[in-house]
Amino acid sequence: MAFAGIVTYSFRMPASRPNDDERALRPQSDSPPALCTACEARHRGVCGALDGEQLAELARASHLQVIEEGAELIGDAERVESYSNVLSGVVKLTKTLPDGRQQIVGLQFAPDFLGRPFREESTIGASAATTVSLCSFPKSTVERMMREQPQLENRLLRQALDELDDAREWMVTLGRKTAAEKIASFLLMIARNIAPRAAGAGETASFDLPLTRSDIADFLGLTIETVSRQLTKLRIDGIIRIENNRRITIENVVRLAGRAGD
Amino acid sequence: MAFAGIVTYSFRMPASRPNDDERALRPQSDSPPALCTACEARHRGVCGALDGEQLAELARASHLQVIEEGAELIGDAERVESYSNVLSGVVKLTKTLPDGRQQIVGLQFAPDFLGRPFREESTIGASAATTVSLCSFPKSTVERMMREQPQLENRLLRQALDELDDAREWMVTLGRKTAAEKIASFLLMIARNIAPRAAGAGETASFDLPLTRSDIADFLGLTIETVSRQLTKLRIDGIIRIENNRRITIENVVRLAGRAGD
DNA sequence: AAACGCCATTGATTCAAGTCAACGCGGCGT
DNA sequence: ACGCCGCGTTGACTTGAATCAATGGCGTTT
Numbered sequence A, B: 001m002a003f004a005g006i007v008t009y010s011f012r013m014p015a016s017r018p019n020d021d022e023r024a025l026r027p028q029s030d031s032p033p034a035l036c037t038a039c040e041a042r043h044r045g046v047c048g049a050l051d052g053e054q055l056a057e058l059a060r061a062s063h064l065q066v067i068e069e070g071a072e073l074i075g076d077a078e079r080v081e082s083y084s085n086v087l088s089g090v091v092k093l094t095k096t097l098p099d100g101r102q103q104i105v106g107l108q109f110a111p112d113f114l115g116r117p118f119r120e121e122s123t124i125g126a127s128a129a130t131t132v133s134l135c136s137f138p139k140s141t142v143e144r145m146m147r148e149q150p151q152l153e154n155r156l157l158r159q160a161l162d163e164l165d166d167a168r169e170w171m172v173t174l175g176r177k178t179a180a181e182k183i184a185s186f187l188l189m190i191a192r193n194i195a196p197r198a199a200g201a202g203e204t205a206s207f208d209l210p211l212t213r214s215d216i217a218d219f220l221g222l223t224i225e226t227v228s229r230q231l232t233k234l235r236i237d238g239i240i241r242i243e244n245n246r247r248i249t250i251e252n253v254v255r256l257a258g259r260a261g262d
Numbered sequence C: 001a002a003a004c005g006c007c008a009t010t011g012a013t014t015c016a017a018g019t020c021a022a023c024g025c026g027g028c029g030t
Numbered sequence D: 001a002c003g004c005c006g007c008g009t010t011g012a013c014t015t016g017a018a019t020c021a022a023t024g025g026c027g028t029t030t
Helices: A020-024 A052-061 A139-148 A150-176 A179-194 A196-200 A213-220 A224-236 A253-258 B020-024 B052-061 B139-148 B150-176 B179-194 B196-200 B213-220 B224-236 B253-258
Strands: A006-010 A063-067 A072-074 A082-088 A091-096 A102-108 A125-128 A132-138 A205-208 A240-242 A247-250 B006-010 B063-067 B072-074 B082-088 B091-096 B102-108 B125-128 B132-138 B205-208 B240-242 B247-250
Touching (some): A052 A132, A052 A139, A091 A213, A102 A213, A132 A139, A139 A150, A150 A179, A150 B091, A150 B150, A179 A196, A179 A253, A213 A224, B052 B139, B082 B139, B102 B150, B132 B139, B150 B179, B179 B205, B179 B224, B179 B253
Antiparallel strands (some): A006 A063, A072 A125, A082 A132, A091 A102, A205 A247, A240 A247, B063 B132, B091 B102, B205 B247, B240 B247
16 A cells, blocks of 8 residues: 555554553443544444444544545555544545546445455545545454444445435436536535535535646546636626635635535 | 336235245244345345344245336435345436436446435435336344444445445546546446356357346536447447347457556 | 656547427326 | 337538647755
């Protein structure tokens, strides 16, 4: 695996002095480790399926990683030895044709679970769209817990079904929407994931795009030129404001939704 | 639900005389019901997760349905009261935009499981691409068994992950392949599902397309004219033979694969 | 501060696939 | 036998997005 740009903090690593994190992960009776209590994955993610003792055990085997923008997490057709929870940032899942054409087939936000159970090597690549922090576990530990705790498998099933719904939603976008509709749909999807409050109710929403123009093109099956042109069109029509390349403000969520084709 | 064109054989239905099927489903000790023993779903499908007693119980609650080509199984945003195994035929999963544009987001072959656990109403439509036979169960029975038998949830997870892999594979096709590559990929996928032997090893493979030109277009994000033209091109190039509208012979599987873009 | 690289935008032109239209073929009802 | 209808094919033309090419910020290096 290309570990370029990946900083790893192992909680099992012998530290010069026991730091706060280290202590936070030690199991006390069967209450959850302090670090996990504050973790999104503990509540909305797969760790919610575990009891205090299991959580402590998993936490002991886990380590945090901070991955910088652009770094590859999993190569295509690579043997994968660990699973992770996304704690922050955005991970892009990609597929590449032999001649280099690329398609982003999914985006993962906190607290999504990253990994493909029941398959030795992955059929997709994963890389950090933004700086990403992960809580990673050895494959074997997670797989043993899946057998011991059916609730965990239930969570994974729920996430897999949600991802399947998402993937099928994007199949419609890829297959049947125009470039303009694709861009509108994309902005709405990002807004809903990054700034859910604003995107749901409010008229305006402001956020940083987690993807470059090139990534957006690879996600929507377009070229960067078309992405750029459609964004300027939305800007000229007063639907979005482009603060700078990355920062976008949706001036009118309802009008944007009207251009998404559904 | 639109039951037009759906013939239902209930195994709980009081028959004028106990027929073979009826007797086959009665539980004897804990050996599997005779009907299930011969069923593909018993071996490769989700029923493989159940023991003899559970299988007998599920079989008692099940009923067979034969659905004719074109009939709708599940409407979009419809409340779904049952799950099914596909025993034969092909089910198409569709999504439709408000203005009528349609995208087929998946195809299900025997012995796939049909249904979306953990969600009250479906977000996709399902209809019979060919004549389809289903083994259907009440939602509640399956959901209880999922709780009692984690193996069942494991099977569903595996199928969901496989479907997710398929969906992502098609996202690449929809987003990044040319019309010619889309058609080649489609023919290969169908061949692998319908005539796996021939498609894998042999040089030629022969099968009936389970979809109309219009369905193929909706699956690949193309128009029927483009589908027709690309098929003609493959025929002129001697890669396929079009026996009649439905029946296709792949003259050279390797050459076809060479045109699929991957 | 000049030079470079990277990312994004904008304009001019091309082309793959869509649209519109005509026609062919086979099954079905009258 | 006839006309009709649904499905598929083929041809002529149009168009939306890709391609090719030039230019503009902006941060980093020298």
